[in-house]
Amino acid sequence: MTLFLSTTKISHDESRIKAMVIAHGYATASSIANVCNRILGVNVFDSLDMEIEATTADIIQKLRHYLEINETNNGLIIFVDMGSLNQIQNQIQEYIDGPLLFIDQVTTMPVLEVGHCLIKGNTIHEIAEHMQILQRPKVNLLHPKKKKAYAIVTSCFTGIGTAMQIQKLLEKSIKDFLEVHIVAHDFDRLKKNGMSEAPFQLYDVLAIVGTANPWINGVNFISLEDIISGKGENDVFRIFGKIADPDIIRRVNDNIILNFSLNKVIESLTILDTEKLIKNVEKSIIQLEKQMNRNFSNDKKIALYVHISCMVERLIRLSPITEYPDQDLFEQAHTHEIHAIKSALSVLEDDYCVQLNIPEIGYIFNIMNG
Structure with missing residues (x-):
């Protein structure tokens, strides 16, 4: 093993503060020292x-040898670079x-900066204070200045899995007509961080499509139930209006209607028998309306169809939602609703041998009252 100690051949001013660069590599330290000495014009x-x-x-x-002479x-x-070098400071203090x-x-x-300070005659304490302020890395994250590609973000409050299935249906609907990226993204992060999330940095986002609105200022939102029910047609024309002519948008809209029928959406979201699942969910929704003594709007029914269908598969896979905001308070304040939802969906529990937990019931409650 060889260590190279490099000192200048020109004599030093003995009264000057001494300075040394130590680094790993065949000539890393000596190269830095040599460059700085040349720029400074003095060793x-x-x-x-x-x-x-x-x-x-x-x-x-x-x-120790250096300190002796x-x-x-x-x-x-x-100056040191990394690793074991950070451990030597305490061990040489006594020398x-x-x-x-x-x-x-x-x-x-920073080596060059210290060199300038030494030449000016600054004390070591002045240099330490100066470098405490200066010695901070400047980190700049740059995004392309070129025109961003268009994108639609898909999202679901129950998880990224459903968002990815919506993504696939949208890609199938528009890929032959429009150059628009479809990006699945986490709902909670969208809601918390808004425009600072990656899709908005990388793309010109036309809209968010999903099961719940993350409420990002200035960003269009289309609910999945509006698309399934056909109410989203005006939104489709408005969102794509700036990048395509009406004939193209009409063809895209026709594809969306075709691909986003209730049966096809649920078929894409679950591996279960779609026809049987829809019939069982329908029974549960009818029973839920009776239990709650109310009639749900078509939008809410579609949202319940989609959500409950996904929920059944989650429960079968033993991957239920396990958290719900203020769950203890919810259980105390909505005992009747919790009982009604569980009773109405008991047909699903029996047919699929699953059991609803409170967080799953809570999100059904949210849809009912959203």
């Missing part, structure tokens, strides 16, 4: 190049005659 920095396998003891030994009463500044300034994550710029 300020010594360097120690070390192999990856070098131990802390090896480095300490070389530093160099005056450090006015201070010593050591130094003056203050020690330790700076990690070495690059050319």
Whole structure:
């Protein structure tokens, strides 16, 4: 194992604060020191190049030798890159005659900055304060300036799985007519972070399509139940109006109507027998209307069909929703509704050998009263 200790051949000003660069690699430290010394026009920095396998003891030994032949009463500044080098500062304190300034994550710029400070005659304490402010990485995340591609974001409050199925149906509906990306994204993140989420940074988002509105200011939303019921036609024309002519939009809308029939949506969302599932869900919804003594609008019925169908498959797969906001408060305040929902959906529990939990009941309650 070889360690390279590089010192300048030109004599140092013994009164000056000493400075050294230590880094892994055959010539990493010496290259940084050499570049900075050349730019500064004076030899300020010594360097120690070390192999990856070098131990802390090896480095300490070389530093002790350096300290024996160099005056450090006015201070010593050591730049290091990573790893074991960060462990040496405490072990060499007993060998130094003056203050020690330790700076990690070495690059050319901070070394050069310290070099300027040393030439100006700053004290080691002044340099330490200056570098505390300066030594922070500048991180810039840049996105393309070119025109963003158009996209529609799909989302579902029950999870990304349903959003991905909606994504597939939309892709099938528009792929032959429009160059629009369909991007499935997490509902909770959309609701929490809004426009700062990745789809809005990468695309010109035309709309969000899903089972619930995340309420992002300035972004169109089309509910899945509106698409299934046919009420979303005006939204389709409005959203695609800026990128396609009416004839193309009409053909897209026809495809959406075809692909988003209730049967096809549920068929795409579950592996269960669609016809049997829809009949069982229909029985549950009828019973739920009786239990609650109310008639649901068509929009709510469609939303319940889709949600309950997905719920049955989740329960069969043993992957139920396990959290509901303020669940304890919900259980205390809505005992009647919880009992009614569970009773109405008992036909599903019996037929599919599943059991509803409170979070699943809570989201059905949300749809009923949304």
